[in-house]
Structure formats: structure tokens, C-alpha cells
Amino acid sequence: MAFQTAPLETLIEQLERLPSIGHKSATRLAFHLLRASSEEANALVEAIVNAREQIRECTVCCNLADSEHCPVCAAEGRDRRTVCVVEEPQDVGAFERTREYHGLYHVLHGTISPMDGITPDKLRIRELLYRVANEDIAEVIMATNPTVEGEATAMYIAKLLAPFNIRVTRLAYGIPVGGDLEYADEITLRRSLEGRSDLT
Numbered sequence: 696m697a698f699q700t701a702p703l704e705t706l707i708e709q710l711e712r713l714p715s716i717g718h719k720s721a722t723r724l725a726f727h728l729l730r731a732s733s734e735e736a737n738a739l740v741e742a743i744v745n746a747r748e749q750i751r752e753c754t755v756c757c758n759l760a761d762s763e764h765c766p767v768c769a770a771e772g773r774d775r776r777t778v779c780v781v782e783e784p785q786d787v788g789a790f791e792r793t794r795e796y797h798g799l800y801h802v803l804h805g806t807i808s809p810m811d812g813i814t815p816d817k818l819r820i821r822e823l824l825y826r827v828a829n830e831d832i833a834e835v836i837m838a839t840n841p842t843v844e845g846e847a848t849a850m851y852i853a854k855l856l857a858p859f860n861i862r863v864t865r866l867a868y869g870i871p872v873g874g875d876l877e878y879a880d881e882i883t884l885r886r887s888l889e890g891r892s893d894l895t
């Protein structure tokens with residue numbers, strides 16, 4: 696039986712749907728928002744609405760962007776012949792923090808996982824093939840996570856890239872198997888990058 700007002704119940708329910716937020720945290724957040732000034736609460740609502748409306752995918756690399764090109768593709772002086780393929784936009788940030796990588800990226804937005812209904816056509820693989828076919832790319836670094844899905848996705852894409860006769864490499868294992876690139880420290884990630892090996 697509900698013992699809180701319906702709007703509060705709804706707010707808690709919505710917050711609980713966010714990743715890593717349990718019922719307790721959702722309740723705490725809901726009460727915090729109720730106590731906050733209306734400016735503060737409105738700023739949060741506005742930030743969510745703006746992010747949803749303004750953020751789209753970069754037309755080159757599928758990274759998140761607020762205009763046609765993401766900040767990396769728009770930047771001067773990057774090595775446009777090297778493309779690092781990552782699973783999620785957050786992984787771009789992880790590589791950028793190493794300051795060791797100066798090429799471009801390609802964001803897949805997931806990994807192949809037939810059990811979860813994620814087939815290759817749901818990822819930005821077609822966009823990657825288009826780039827390799829139409830741009831002057833010398834090397835593609837497969838930087839998907841060292842998980843079963845990440846490995847399978849890297850191998851799948853490497854096969855598709857084989858006819859293009861370019862260098863296809865995979866990150867070396869400084870990164871723990873089953874780990875998540877987003878949380879890898881900079882040294883580990885840098886070593887992985889330096890020790891990358893040819894896939895084809």
C-alpha cells in the first residue's frame with residue numbers, strides 16, 4: 696500500500712530506473728529534490744532536456760557531438776589516418792586522458808551480443824566500413840573491451856576489414872580480462888596502446 700503521495704512515488708520510481716540507483720538512493724534523491732530551490736530543480740530538468748535535444752552523433756565517428764562533428768574530429772592536427780574503434784563514447788574520454796593517442800575514433804555504441812538481441816546491424820559498423828572505404832585510413836585499432844563480447848566484436852570487424860589491406864591491430868593486455876576500459880588507469884591504457892598487435 697502506498698504511504699507517500701502519488702507524485703513522490705512517481706519521482707522515486709523514475710529515479711530508481713537509473714543505473715546503479717537502488718530504492719534507498721532513489722528515495723534520498725527524491726527528498727533532496729523536493730527540498731531544493733525551484734531554480735535548482737529546474738536547472739536539472741533543463742540540463743536533461745537540453746542534453747537530450749542537443750546531443751547527437753558525430754557524422755564522421757558516431758561519437759557524441761552538439762554539432763556536425765565531435766570535438767575530436769573537429770580538432771586540428773590529429774592523425775586522420777589512424778582510427779581507434781571503441782564501444783562507447785565514454786571510452787573516447789578514457790583514451791583522451793592518456794594524451795598518448797592523436798588519431799581519430801569510431802564509436803560502435805555497444806558490442807555484438809546476439810543473446811541480448813544486439814546484432815551487428817545495430818552497431819555503427821556500416822559507418823566504419825564506409826570510412827575505411829572512402830577515407831585514407833592506414834590503421835584501425837580495435838579497442839573494444841577485453842570481454843567475450845568485446846573480443847567477438849573485434850574479430851568480426853577485423854574480418855570485414857581484411858579486404859581493405861590496412862593495418863588492423865588490437866590493444867595489448869595491460870587491461871584486465873573482463874575489465875572495463877572506462878575505468879582503466881592511464882598507465883595501463885597507455886601500455887595497452889603501445890603494445891598493440893596486428894589482428895590481420
Ligand SMILES: [Zn+2]
Binds near residue numbers: 755758764766767769
Ligand atoms: Zn567525430
